[in-house]
Every structure is written in C-alpha cells, then in structure tokens.
C-alpha cells in the first residue's frame with residue numbers, strides 16, 4: 032500500500048520533470064535562437080563537454096571553496112553572537128541596534144568594500160557570501176535561545192546546573208539546535224545565491240558564478256544555462272545532504288521533520 | 291526539616307501591577323514527612339514550591355532546610371514540575387544521568403546508578419528511548435527518577451500527575467508511595483485532588499484564596515497501605531472538600 | 544539520436560504545442576510586417592574612441608540627416624563594455640552599435656544578425672602601471688595582476704596576444720583580472736588590488752591624472768594599427784532600410800572628419816556627454832593617445848579577421864568567422880564612390 036503510493040509519487044515526479052523538459056525543448060526549437068533559449072539537448076551537450084573536459088570540477092571546487100570560507104565564518108560568528116545575544120540581555124540591547132542597521136543591506140552592496148578590505152582574493156568572495164549567510168544564522172540562533180522553554184532551564188538549575196556556561200551549553204544550546212539548524216540551512220541557501228555575485232568581480236577565473244558571467248560576455252547562452260543548472264543542482268545536493276545529516280545525527284531526538 | 295517563617299511574596303507584573311501571591315506563611319515539615327498542598331487555583335502553591343526550590347526569592351521571611359537558609363537551587367532539594375520537563379534531546383537514561391554528569395561521576399557508575407532508578411520507576415526498558423516516545427505518565431516517572439538520582443532530602447512535586455488519566459494516576463500514586471517508603475524522602479506535593487491528598491499525605495496543608503495563607507493543617511493519621519474508600523478516608527475527604535469549597539467560592543467571588 | 548524519441552513524445556503533447564505556438568506566433572507575425580521606422584536606437588560606450596557618435600548627436604546631425612528617411616527621434620544607450628552592448632543587440636534593443644571590433648565576434652557566432660559597416664578608430668588603449676613598479680620590457684609584468692575588460696573584449700584579446708608574442712603565458716605567468724567596468728578597474732588599481740590596468744582612452748589619462756599610476760605601453764606598440772571600434776548595424780536595418788544605413792555612414796564620415804579637424808571641440812563634446820571626465824582630462828587624453836579616428840572599415844578588416852582567429856583558437860567562438868560573416872563593405876564603398884563623384 033505504502034509502496035504503491037511511493038511509486039505513484041515517483042511516477043508523478045518523473046512525469047512532471049519530463050514534461051517540463053519536453054516543453055522546454057519544444058519552445059526552444061520553435062524560437063530557434065540559441066541565444067534566446069538554448070534547447071535541452073544543447074544544454075546536455077554543453078554539460079557533457081564540460082564534464083569530459085574536467086573544467087566543471089575545477090569550477091565547482093572553486094565555488095565550494097568560496098562558499099566554505101563564507102559559511103565557515105558565518106557559522107563561527109553567527110552562532111556564538113546569537114548565543115550571547117539570546118542569553119545575555121545587556122549584550123542583546125547593545126548589539127541589536129547595530130545588527131538591525133546592517134542586516135537590511137543587500138550582500139551585493141558590500142562588494143566594493145570586500146575588494147578594498149580583502150583584495151581580489153578568495154576571502155573577498157567569502158566575505159560577500161558571509162554577509163549573506165550570517166544573519167539568518169544569527170537571528171535563528173538568537174530566537175532559538177530566546178525560546179528555550181523556561182521549565183527546561185529551571186529543571187537544569189534544580190538538578191545542579193547553575194553556572195551560565197553550563198546552562199548555555201547543556202540546556203539552551205541543545206534546546207536551540209533545531210532553530211540553529213534552520214538558520215544554517217537558510218543561511219546556506221542565501222550564501223550560495225551570493226556565489227554568483229561574489230565571483231563577478233574577478234577574484235578567480237574559475238567558479239560556477241564566474242563562468243556564468245564569462246559565457247554571458249561571450250553570449251554562449253547554452254553554457255550560461257548549463258552553469259545555472261549546475262548552480263541549482265549543487266544547491267539542491269547541499270541542502271539534501273545537510274538535511275540528512277541533521278536528521279540522522281544532530282536532531283534524531285526530534286519528532287517528525289522540523290528543519 | 292523544612293522550616294518556613296513569616297514568608298511573604300508579591301509579584302510585580304510588567305504592566306506595573308502588584309499581585310500578592312503569598313502572605314505570612316509559617317510551616318514546619320518534619321523529616322520524611324509526606325505533605326500535600328491543596329488550595330484554590332492561583333493561591334500561590336506553585337510559588338511556595340518554587341521559593342523552596344530556590345527558583346524564586348521571597349520578599350520577606352526565612353526558609354531553612356536542615357537549619358541551612360535557602361539562597362538558591364541546591365542538591366538537597368529535587369523538583370518535579372507540573373509541565374513535562376525532560377530534556378527532549380537526551381534519551382531517558384541520559385536525562386536521569388544529567389545531575390550525575392554535573393557532579394563528574396564516571397560514566398559507567400552514573401549509568402549504573404541511573405538504571406537502578408529507572409528500575410525503581412519501572413522504565414528500564416525505555417532507557418534508550420527519547421522523551422517524545424513516552425506517554426505523559428512515563429515522562430513524569432522519568433522526571434521523578436531524574437530528581438531522585440541526585441539523592442535530595444526534600445522532593446518537591448508540583449501536580450506531577452495532573453495531566454494523566456485517572457487509572458494511570460492511581461498507579462503512579464502507588465508507585466510514588468512505594469518509592470517514598472523505600473527512599474524515605476521528605477515530600478512536598480501539590481495537588482488539586484482531595485482524593486490524592488487523602489491517599490498520599492501524612493499532612494495536608496489547605497491554602498486560602500489569593501493572597502495565599504495557610505488556612506488549616508490536617509494530619510491524615512491513617513495507617514498505610516490505605517484504603518481509598520474506607521470510612522475514615524471518606525471523613526477526611528468530606529472535611530477537606532468543605533474547607534476547600536468555601537475557599538474556592540471565595541476565589542470566585 | 545536523442546532528438547527522435549523526443550519529437551515523438553512532443554507530438555503527443557498537443558497541449559504543450561498549442562500553448563507554445565500560442566505564445567510565439569504573435570511576435571513572428573509582427574516581425575514579418577515591414578515597419579515604418581521612426582526611431583533609431585544607438586549603443587555606445589564612455590570612451591573617447593567613440594566621440595564621432597557623440598559629436599553627430601551633439602550637433603543634431605543624426606536627426607537632421609535621417610529625417611528625410613522618416614526618422615523622427617533617436618535614442619541612445621550607454622554601456623560600460625561591449626559585452627552587455629552586444630547582449631542588448633541580441634535582445635533586439637539596439638539598431639546601431641558603436642563597439643569594439645571583438646565583442647561582435649562571439650555575438651555573431653552565437654546567432655546575432657548584424658554587420659560591421661564602417662570603421663571608428665584604431666589603437667587607443669594603454670597599460671597603466673602602479674607608480675612604484677618599474678617598467679622596461681613586457682617581462683616586467685610577469686607575476687603581476689592586470690585588470691582589463693572581460694574575455695572577448697578588444698582589450699582582453701589584444702593583451703593576451705601581445706603577452707603570447709612576448710613569450711608570457713597569460714594564464715600562468717601573470718593574472719589577468721576581468722572587470723566589468725573601467726571604474727572598477729581604476730578603483731582596483733587605486734586600492735592596490737591590481738598592479739596594472741589596460742583600458743581604452745580616456746581612462747588611462749584619468750588614472751594618471753588622479754595619480755594612480757603611469758602609462759607604460761600604448762596599444763599601438765602592442766599591435767601596430769590594430770583595429771578598435773567599429774559601427775555595427777543590425778541585419779534587419781540593412782535588409783529593410785538600406786537607405787538609412789547609407790545615411791548613417793555619410794553622417795558618421797562627416798562627424799569623424801569634424802572631430803579630426805577640431806580635437807578641442809571633440810574633447811568638449813565628450814566631457815559634456817560623459818560628465819565624470821572633465822574637459823582638461825579628455826583634452827589631455829586626446830593629445831596623449833595613440834588612437835586614430837577613421838571611418839573606413841577596410842582599414843580594420845585585416846586585424847578584425849585576426850581577432851576572429853584568436854577567439855576561435857581560444858574557444859570563444861564555435862566557428863572561424865570570415866569576412867562575409869562580419870563585414871558588409873558595400874555601403875561604405877558605395878557612399879565613398881558617390882562622394883568621389885561629387
């Protein structure tokens with residue numbers, strides 16, 4: 032029963048993707064201008080060329096490197112700061128106005144300063160991704176801490192967990208983990224979107240984002256579309272992987288899907 | 291064992307209102323005594339328990355446990371909350387070992403001790419389950435084990451069986467009495483149920499409507515194990531109901 | 544092989560086809576109707592290379608000369624580099640583009656229907672090196688970071704070829720950093736993030752005047768008489784309004800001659816249009832540069848075909864573009880023949 036439902040859902044999924052591809056192919060063939068809409072077959076051909084040439088791996092690794100730098104710092108800054116603000120009211124009051132000022136600024140607006148502060152290096156690209164990723168992480172960590180059920184903190188106190196350090200690490204942090212996981216996940220989504228912009232200003236001659244601009248400058252729209260799809264596909268893989276890790280390891284104690 | 295003298299407590303709400311919760315409380319509890327608190331809703335029972343636990347400070351008055359003043363939470367007092375309070379990210383066993391971890395007791399030993407307490411509350415089989423896999427009654431039994439493992443002299447229980455069905459509740463009362471007899475703890479137990487109080491308590495403390503004062507202290511000098519439906523038990527019940535009824539009426543007025 | 548089954552499935556998906564043809568049939572019909580053209584759309588860049596366009600515009604010659612052909616208004620779009628300008632042309636937003644001779648290559652390769660019909664100028668880009676760095680030969684650039692316009696632009700193409708001619712591998716021996724605007728490149732030089740920039744005029748003079756660096760090589764030294772900007776017109780305009788194309792060339796020749804004869808006036812026109820560059824700087828730029836304004840496309844033909852070869856070798860174009868793919872010299876030759884008769 033359950034199995035047949037599963038199979039039916041699969042069939043539906045495959046049919047929907049297949050028809051999207053077919054419609055795409057038909058539209059592209061009717062328009063018949065590669066630079067307006069490359070067809071599915073053209074994109075597949077371009078993709079296979081990229082894979083066999085090995086260039087794609089270097090692009091992916093370059094982008095993932097920037098992404099890892101940005102995400103790493105975003106996590107290293109966002110979670111501790113979120114914890115401090117969530118736990119200590121004075122820190123919250125002192126830092127919150129500054130955060131609220133900076134938060135609405137789009138990550139792309141930071142590009143000039145990214146270059147001036149970090150030069151044309153991987154850290155400049157990482158910085159732009161960091162700006163995109165840090166706030167969702169910070170805000171969700173903060174909210175998670177703020178919403179720690181009072182009864183859990185008091186249970187801890189009654190059981191001998193009195194010091195702030197113990198209360199933070201043994202109670203508030205684990206209680207906030209689902210919220211933090213959501214923040215990291217949203218942050219990764221935003222950060223990955225910033226990759227395209229982060230690679231625009233010439234920190235490398237490889238990278239998925241850079242190649243989108245590169246091939247756009249040369250009007251090879253089949254390549255542009257191929258790299259766009261690669262960008263989306265990797266985002267999907269990262270997200271699924273993260274969700275799997277979180278559910279299997281981190282938040283096994285939770286009921287159902289919360290992340 | 292526990293001595294409360296001239297205790298007063300007024301809450302100041304964020305809107306600036308004052309809520310007098312407890313007024314002039316004087317109470318002495320003997321060692322190993324099982325005391326039930328009963329009174330209209332909002333009369334300050336939880337407040338008194340929380341002050342005893344050290345989670346709240348009184349405005350005036352003194353509290354001592356074994357002649358030591360209470361300044362904050364301490365290992366001599368354990369508490370079981372009205373709400374479910376297990377750490378959801380820890381297994382049942384790890385919930386119980388929590389206080390022992392803080393005391394830096396080696397893993398093996400603390401798990402051995404904890405398993406004994408799980409045995410005591412009849413949940414050995416669920417040691418590796420997560421709280422969300424347990425029923426409400428089971429959660430409260432784990433909470434009791436978690437409080438007991440710390441070996442407190444005084445066990446504070448705030449309507450621990452308030453949210454479970456009547457049958458389970460009867461069973462849990464039996465189990466609690468068994469544990470109490472085995473471990474010989476002093477217990478402060480809040481309840482809304484006259485039946486529960488008469489079945490469990492050595493002493494029942496009846497509170498007035500807010501601001502809570504102690505209206506009456508009744509000794510239930512019935513032999514144990516008790517018959518829920520004995521003639522004497524019924525007499526205590528009727529007395530308590532009459533006293534309470536007046537207070538509840540006062541609370542509504 | 545993959546196409547065949549796809550076609551069969553496609554045939555089954557009638558709804559999809561109806562939907563699609565419903566969307567696309569209208570523009571196709573519109574495109575077939577002959578248009579009474581009243582507005583001409585130009586694309587250009589903020590460079591002294593293209594003052595001919597700005598001069599004709601400032602003098603009102605475009606409207607004046609084209610009015611007999613039914614043109615009642617002109618519109619222009621300013622682009623930081625040739626790449627987005629070609630993208631706009633691909634999208635059908637521009638009829639006439641003043642642009643470097645390389646950006647059209649990849650665009651035409653990818654399906655842009657347009658032809659080069661006139662020349663604009665040759666040479667005219669410089670390498671500006673940070674003040675504290677020495678320069679005696681191209682070898683001094685090894686290990687440096689040089690910012691220029693993105694791959695496929697004229698500057699990128701000339702720079703790479705020149706480096707290769709001097710046994711410097713542009714991929715391994717130094718890094719070429721692509722910048723989407725001259726402003727970004729100048730900022731990078733000013734802040735020390737790159738060591739040199741290679742840009743068209745007036746930007747080298749601007750960078751020098753602001754003290755960011757010094758001009759060390761002019762592009763004429765890198766590739767003598769190399770083609771630079773051209774006039775590119777859409778095939779649609781050529782097919783539907785050849786008379787307008789002819790007049791555009793006549794006006795362009797007139798404007799080119801005017802700025803050659805009046806360089807001071809040319810500088811003034813440029814600074815009026817591109818207000819970020821003051822008159823004294825654009826005047827200085829026109830004095831210093833090695834560029835030459837021309838209107839004859841034949842002058843640019845040879846190097847343009849060499850660029851096509853370079854871009855093909857780099858994999859920027861799928862096919863090796865020929866003169867017929869890129870140029871339509873008939874208009875210029877006809878106009879010149881007529882002028883000679885007069």
Ligand SMILES: Nc1ncnc2c1ncn2[C@@H]1O[C@H](COP(=O)(O)OP(=O)(O)OP(=O)(O)O)[C@@H](O)[C@H]1O
Nearest residue numbers: 301302303309311330331332333334335336337338
């Ligand atoms: N943190 C607080 N701030 C303000 N008022 C409070 C606070 N905690 C409790 N009160 C008020 O103090 C009074 C006593 O509360 P308490 O929880 O002790 O009552 P209770 O006897 O336990 O009631 P119940 O039987 O319903 O649990 C109530 O009126 C309550 O609204």
Ligand SMILES: [Mg+2]
Nearest residue numbers: 335336337448
């Ligand atoms: Mg209560």
